[in-house]
Amino acid sequence: xxxxxxxxxxxxxxxxxxxxxxxxxxxxxxxxxxxxxxxxxxxxxxxxxxxxxxxxxxxxxxxxxxxxxxxxxxxxxxxxxxxxxxxxxxxxxxxxxxxxxxxxxxxxxxxxxxxxxxxxxxxxxxxxxxxxxxxxxxxxxxxxxxxxxxxxxxxxxxxxxxxxxxxxxxxxxxxxxxxxxxxxxxxxxxxxxxxxxxxxxxxxxxxxxxxxxxxxxxxxxxxxxxxxxxxxxxxxxxxxxxxxxxxxxxxxxxxxxxxxxxxxxxxxxxxxxxxxxxxxxxxxxxxxxxxxxxx
Amino acid sequence: xxxxxxxxxxxxxxxxxxxxxxxxxxxxxxxxxxxxxxxxxxxxxxxxxxxxxxxxxxxxxxxxxxxxxxxxxxxxxxxxxxxxxxxxxxxxxxxxxxxxxxxxxxxxxxxxxxxxxxxxxxxxxxxxxxxxxxxxxxxxxxxxxxxxxxxxxxxxxxxxxxxxxxxxxxxxxxxxxxxxxxxxxxxxxxxxxxxxxxxxxxxxxxxxxxxxxxxxxxxxxxxxxxxxxxxxxxxxxxxxxxxxxxxxxxxxx
Numbered sequence: 288x289x290x291x292x293x294x295x296x297x298x299x300x301x302x303x304x305x306x307x308x309x310x311x312x313x314x315x316x317x318x319x320x321x322x323x324x325x326x327x328x329x330x331x332x333x334x335x336x337x338x339x340x341x342x343x344x345x346x347x348x349x350x351x352x353x354x355x356x357x358x359x360x361x362x363x364x365x366x367x368x369x370x371x372x373x374x375x376x377x378x379x380x381x382x383x384x385x386x387x388x389x390x391x392x393x394x395x396x397x398x399x400x401x402x403x404x405x406x407x408x409x410x411x412x413x414x415x416x417x418x419x420x421x422x423x424x425x426x427x428x429x430x431x432x433x434x435x436x437x438x439x440x441x442x443x444x445x446x447x448x449x450x451x452x453x454x455x456x457x458x459x460x461x462x463x464x465x466x467x468x469x470x471x472x473x474x475x476x477x478x479x480x481x482x483x484x485x486x487x488x489x490x491x492x493x494x495x496x497x498x499x500x501x502x503x504x505x506x507x508x509x510x511x512x513x514x515x516x517x518x519x520x521x522x523x524x525x526x527x528x529x530x531x532x533x534x535x536x537x538x539x540x541x542x543x544x545x546x547x548x549x550x551x552x553x554x555x556x557x558x559x560x561x562x563x564x565x566x567x568x569x570x571x572x573x574x575x576x577x578x579x580x581x582x
Numbered sequence: 583x584x585x586x587x588x589x590x591x592x593x594x595x596x597x598x599x600x601x602x603x604x605x606x607x608x609x610x611x612x613x614x615x616x617x618x619x620x621x622x623x624x625x626x627x628x629x630x631x632x633x634x635x636x637x638x639x640x641x642x643x644x645x646x647x648x649x650x651x652x653x654x655x656x657x658x659x660x661x662x663x664x665x666x667x668x669x670x671x672x673x674x675x676x677x678x679x680x681x682x683x684x685x686x687x688x689x690x691x692x693x694x695x696x697x698x699x700x701x702x703x704x705x706x707x708x709x710x711x712x713x714x715x716x717x718x719x720x721x722x723x724x725x726x727x728x729x730x731x732x733x734x735x736x737x738x739x740x741x742x743x744x745x746x747x748x749x750x751x752x753x754x755x756x757x758x759x760x761x762x763x764x765x766x767x768x769x770x771x772x773x774x775x776x777x778x779x780x781x782x783x784x785x786x787x788x789x790x791x792x793x794x795x796x797x798x799x800x801x802x803x804x805x806x807x808x809x810x811x812x813x814x815x816x817x818x819x820x821x822x823x824x825x826x827x828x829x830x831x832x833x834x835x
Contacts, residue, residue: 403806404599410602416615500680508686510794524688527689
């Protein structure tokens with residue numbers, strides 16, 4: 288590649304990928320430390336202290352982690368179950384088409400649909416009334432805008448299951464798990480043992496970086512908790528944006544402090560994941576080397 | 583038999599949103615405990631294609647926005663990712679491209695909002711376009727970083743060894759070999775832009791009304807029928823793209 292084009296490539300990458308991140312983080316960090324903004328009076332940790340001592344912030348963090356862990360665990364369970372049980376059907380037949388369908392629906396629409404399905408006036412409430420399980424609209428349980436985030440978890444699980452199915456199915460093929468299963472069976476393992484001791488550990492280990500990234504994506508999700516969440520507790524993105532859009536200007540530095548905290552958390556997890564990914568790759572290379580040396 | 587029933591339940595869970603949204607988009611009045619709307623009308627759908635309709639402007643602008651962003655992000659990502667992919671510290675550079683997704687685009691938008699306000703891009707289509715490019719371009723870089731591998735480098739070397747220029751290698755070898763990848767990346771970046779709500783609403787401050795912004799607006803107004811129609815308009819293009827992908831692209835491959 289010619290030098291001007293090479294330089295131009297780096298310039299485009301730096302301007303469109305690196306600069307927005309650094310400029311955004313820089314401004315948010317400076318605002319949260321009182322170095323800029325409408326009410327700034329010099330460097331202060333007061334806004335950070337206000338966030339640290341705010342119970343709503345910790346509740347929000349805990350709630351985001353709880354929603355992400357629950358949704359990812361449920362989606363992983365259903366996707367693993369489906370792929371292990373029906374992996375032949377993923378190759379051909381209607382399942383190989385249908386699995387892509389939910390990927391065409393944006394989060395905003397998933398939130399809207401979940402509301403119309405699970406709310407007191409929603410489709411399930413109407414079916415339950417018709418079947419005689421409930422005798423009025425209010426008798427139906429609170430499954431959206433509820434303190435346990437049931438609606439948010441259902442919506443995220445619905446979105447994640449097909450994605451995880453495709454991920455696990457591709458790993459199933461690339462890791463040669465069919466052959467591994469046959470080897471295990473020929474050595475006397477039962478079907479349950481093959482699933483528990485071969486398929487599930489290999490799939491989970493290989494998919495774990497993506498599962499962690501997806502967990503971060505759920506933690507930072509905005510549209511679904513905006514439609515299906517409550518005022519308290521709120522998911523972290525909703526908390527940050529609501530603080531940013533309040534009329535009280537004293538909330539703005541706190542909104543930036545929350546954003547910076549979330550960014551630092553994400554950076555930490557990403558670095559950890561990429562480091563572990565490297566170690567895993569090295570380990571597997573060592574494993575191959577050891578096998579070669581042994582043979 | 584049990585397998586069929588379970589797969590049927592899965593299928594129903596996946597198809598139900600599409601059916602419910604389609605039914606609501608042609609319905610009027612849905613009082614409790616009716617399972618289906620009391621009245622049916624295609625008036626809202628007809629309005630989409632009528633001049634000055636509620637949604638046709640949003641639909642058109644959203645299409646132009648997402649198609650142009652997909653084209654630019656794919657093109658830029660394809661050319662520039664080559665440098666990053668062959669860099670000895672490739673993984674560190676790629677980590678930068680992952681951040682907008684892992685940290686949530688809406689948080690990125692909150693951090694960038696000030697600059698857009700100062701530069702006068704807030705509340706404008708151009709501002710939203712640029713902001714969306716800042717999240718779609720890194721995706722394109724990640725997408726193509728796997729494409730530029732040892733094999734591609736060997737191909738380039740082969741062409742130059744045989745007397746070809748870099749431009750000839752690019753035009754006659756690399757570009758034809760990457761047509762499928764370019765198309766898939768175009769689809770993906772189109773979808774990222776098409777689905778984006780948080781960043782668009784924050785940078786667009788409610789003035790830039792893309793389809794996801796419209797859906798939220800109708801939900802807030804408790805107009806579930808128009809929200810359902812906007813929802814249908816949002817998932818129809820990706821459905822068509824998915825069908826094209828399955829029918830045409832994968833068959834070609």
